Amino acid sequence: MADVISSERVEGTNVYNAAGDKLGTIDDLMIDKVSGQVRYAVMEFGGFLGLGTDRYPVPWNMLKYDTAQDGYVVPLDKSQLEGAPRYGYEEVPDYDDTYRTNVDKYYGL
Amino acid sequence: MADVISSERVEGTNVYNAAGDKLGTIDDLMIDKVSGQVRYAVMEFGGFLGLGTDRYPVPWNMLKYDTAQDGYVVPLDKSQLEGAPRYGYEEVPDYDDTYRTNVDKYYGL
Numbered sequence: 001m002a003d004v005i006s007s008e009r010v011e012g013t014n015v016y017n018a019a020g021d022k023l024g025t026i027d028d029l030m031i032d033k034v035s036g037q038v039r040y041a042v043m044e045f046g047g048f049l050g051l052g053t054d055r056y057p058v059p060w061n062m063l064k065y066d067t068a069q070d071g072y073v074v075p076l077d078k079s080q081l082e083g084a085p086r087y088g089y090e091e092v093p094d095y096d097d098t099y100r101t102n103v104d105k106y107y108g109l
Numbered sequence: 110m111a112d113v114i115s116s117e118r119v120e121g122t123n124v125y126n127a128a129g130d131k132l133g134t135i136d137d138l139m140i141d142k143v144s145g146q147v148r149y150a151v152m153e154f155g156g157f158l159g160l161g162t163d164r165y166p167v168p169w170n171m172l173k174y175d176t177a178q179d180g181y182v183v184p185l186d187k188s189q190l191e192g193a194p195r196y197g198y199e200e201v202p203d204y205d206d207t208y209r210t211n212v213d214k215y216y217g218l
Contacts, residue, residue: 004148004204007116007138029116031138031147036169038145039113060145095113 014071015043015063026072027055030095040095040103041072045081054086057095057103123180124152124172135181136164139204149204149212150181154190163195166204166212 024045040057063072122135133154149166172181
């Protein structure tokens with residue numbers, strides 16, 4: 001079994017692009033209540049890319065864990081993120097079927 | 110897809126026994142870093158059962174989500190929990206192979 005990490009510690013885990021540049025951090029996880037499978041990592045790309053403080057839900061299966069960097073790698077660049085679904089820190093959406101479908105479609109899933 | 114819940118909101122989700130009595134709450138989740146699957150719910154049974162403030166890791170597949178109660182049900186009673194693996198709030202173990210095997214064995218998995 002792979003290593004486990006506390007949900008309390010996931011907040012702040014680094015996220016990198018394929019080139020190894022740090023994009024930001026994971027702010028929160030959206031978890032399937034029944035199966036316990038993480039469905040979305042909610043990312044904060046803040047200052048580094050100039051994308052502000054919005055939160056970006058990214059489907060979990062787009063993330064790859066890199067043990068060498070002790071963080072996650074996503075195959076995304078700034079241009080892809082500029083049009084991506086996002087919300088303000090105090091405006092978390094319901095993550096209902098419609099919202100999840102829209103997020104998945106944006107990423108081609 | 111079932112409803113999702115924020116990892117930040119999981120803290121405090123109620124846990125019930127099969128009879129519907131509230132046992133305590135989920136304090137934290139231990140998540141497989143690679144797959145994103147929750148492996149253990151870390152529970153706090155505190156005052157209700159007189160079990161103190163220790164944390165109890167319980168294998169995720171022992172939990173059933175009950176939409177009516179908006180919480181999780183575990184098939185455990187006080188006598189089973191009295192001998193269960195636990196740790197103090199400030200003494201989180203490494204959750205290495207040995208530790209996880211011990212927890213799983215305690216619950217017969």
